[in-house]
Amino acid sequence: MLAIETKQLSKSFWKNKVVDNIDLQVEKGEILGFLGRNGAGKSTFINMLTGIIQPSSGSYALLGVQGPNDSIKKKIGVMPDYSSLYGSMTAINHLHYLADVSGKPVSRQHCMEVLKLVGLEEHANKKAGKFSFGMKKKLAIAQAIIHDPQLIFLDEPTSGLDAESVIHIHLLIQQLHQQGKTIFMTSHNLDEVEKICSRIAIMKDGRIKKSGTMDELRAYYQSTITVTIKHSPIRPADLSTMQQWLEQAGTQLDIKENHFTIQVESEQKIAEIIRALGTYKIDIYRVDVEEPSLEEIFLEE
Amino acid sequence: MLAICKREFIQSFKGIKSIIIIAIFLLTAYYSADFSDLLLSLSDDFTSEEKQIIHTVGISFLIMFLGMLFVMGLSHDIVNREMHERTIRFLVTRTSRTSIIVGKFLGIALFWFVCLLTSFVIISIFVHRFDLITLFQSASLAIYYSAFTVLLSVLIPKPSITMFLSIVIGIAFPILNGWVSLTSNVWVSWLKYLFPFYYVEEQNYSFLVVLLLAGVMVGIALLVFRRREC
Known part of the structure; x- marks a missing residue:
């Protein structure tokens, strides 16, 4: 069963189309990373799915239930993009209250367990108004999971957190994934998305430009594979012939004394280059292959 | 809905404004009862019905x-404060919007x-x-005011504006209500049916219409x- 399915989902503010006919399917148990620059429409998309704003057109279904539907809210957890908390309420009371609002009351012991998961157990009785930005983020994540939802929306869960907290949250997300939860997260941190998401969607100007697993995205953008080959000296007589051949095999050729760098379209081309070097009796000492990072794919989009 | 209602109810008791208002009510009740005999002795013009309720006149x-x-x-920012600070997002992603509005209204009512x-x-x-009957009439007025407050807080997104309006409307409302109830001007006298005082003038069950008006405001x-x- 699909956890999220959208059909031609759009949102316009006046004449400005912020989300433009998005068709997206997220399988149950996936961690989908939603990437895009500021203003790409990521948060608007999440806000539509979670009932914060209404779509202008199109439809969506969460966990098989056509939205908007209040009955599904018990099964979803949401960490909104800008998390302002109830300043006069303690961390534990936050969780207790919001679980009650969800219609899934929890014990104070369970609240403590969730606070421990996000690393706030020592601040359980501290008022949220006195929390640092990072602590507020953690509490916002805790409230999203307090009622044991099946589908979790996290809007930039680690932005503004220190490195230790980021690792902590990554582990938590992976733990939730192992429990079978579906996680839909947006992020500006490309490494983070690459590391923990099972699938990625890249959004630009309100549309999804490309989605797939990291390998699928790399395959799609395979023209940017960069190969650096360190080799034994080339005989002067062979140099120009070899250079001509390499220029046909790839692009961005840069020949130095004992190594050259070239960009090729596919891994097959790398094999061809290695075979060609063999025919010129050139020994290969080292081959470095640089696949496009998510950052490069992202920037290309 | 119950969780929201419970929180609003408890929150209403917190803060210096609440303590002062509760104190005013309790002191008024005490002195209203204590001086009712004195009030009765000041005039012989009271009807028997008025004599029956003279001790609650203060309240x-x-x-x-x-x-x-x-x-x-106390409650001008009951909805718009949460929208302004975006804590409303925690609520709308968890429960129906009906539960939020009704829960908040019931909490203050x-x-x-x-x-x-008390x-x-x-x-x-x-x-x-x-x-x-006097208790129910007074409660119906409080419920009407609560519904109006919720409506205003939904209509106006800025808490600073509703704070200003709470003072203006709070002072103007009884004057306006008194005027539309007493005026013979046909162009405005019909407005008395939309205001609550008309329905609590007599000791009967017409205060139920006030509850109906409150219901309409909550609906809007x-x-x-x-x-x-x-």
Whole structure:
């Protein structure tokens, strides 16, 4: 069963189309990373799915239930993009209250367990108004999971957190994934998305430009594979012939004394280059292959 | 809905404004009961019906003429504060918008009912009589004010504006209501049917219409809030 399915989902503010006919399917148990620059429409998309704003057109279904539907809210957890908390309420009371609002009351012991998961157990009785930005983020994540939802929306869960907290949250997300939860997260941190998401969607100007697993995205953008080959000296007589051949095999050729760098379209081309070097009796000492990072794919989009 | 109602109810008791208002109510109840005999002795013009309810006149006066100011003063930002600070997002992603509005309305309405009930209990201790109809009439006014406050807080997104309006409306409302009730101007006298005082003039069950008007205002607040982007 699909956890999220959208059909031609759009949102316009006046004449400005912020989300433009998005068709997206997220399988149950996936961690989908939603990437895009500021203003790409990521948060608007999440806000539509979670009932914060209404779509202008199109439809969506969460966990098989056509939205908007209040009955599904018990099964979803949401960490909104800008998390302002109830300043006069303690961390534990936050969780207790919001679980009650969800219609899934929890014990104070369970609240403590969730606070421990996000690393706030020592601040359980501290008022949220006195929390640092990072602590507020953690509490916002805790409230999203307090009622044991099946589908979790996290809007930039680690932005503004220190490195230790980021690792902590990554582990938590992976733990939730192992429990079978579906996680839909947006992020500006490309490494983070690459590391923990099972699938990625890249959004630009309100549309999804490309989605797939990291390998699928790399395959799609395979023209940017960069190969650096360190080799034994080339005989002067062979140099120009070899250079001509390499220029046909790839692009961005840069020949130095004992190594050259070239960009090729596919891994097959790398094999061809290695075979060609063999025919010129050139020994290969080292081959470095640089696949496009998510950052490069992202920037290309 | 119950969780939201419970929180609003408890929150209403917190803060210096609440303590002052509760103190005013309780003191008014005490002195209203204590001086009712003195008031009766001042004039012989009271009807037997008026003599029956003379000990609650202080509370009735308070809720009629200062009720709107008190209710709006305490709760003018009941919805728009959460929208302004975006905590409303925690609620709309968890429960229906109807539950949010109705829960908040019931929370403040219950607070005022408890305040009035306590005041009437204090009075009854002194006069050995409990005025149920007067209590319900006063409560219906408080419920009307609560519904109006919720509606205004949904319609106006900025808490600073509703704070200003709470003072203006709180003072103007009883004057305006009194005017439309007493005026013979046919162009405005029909407005008395939309205001609550007309329905609590007599000791009968017409106060139920006030509850109906409150229900209509909560309904309008719901319709607006359902379309509101948080």
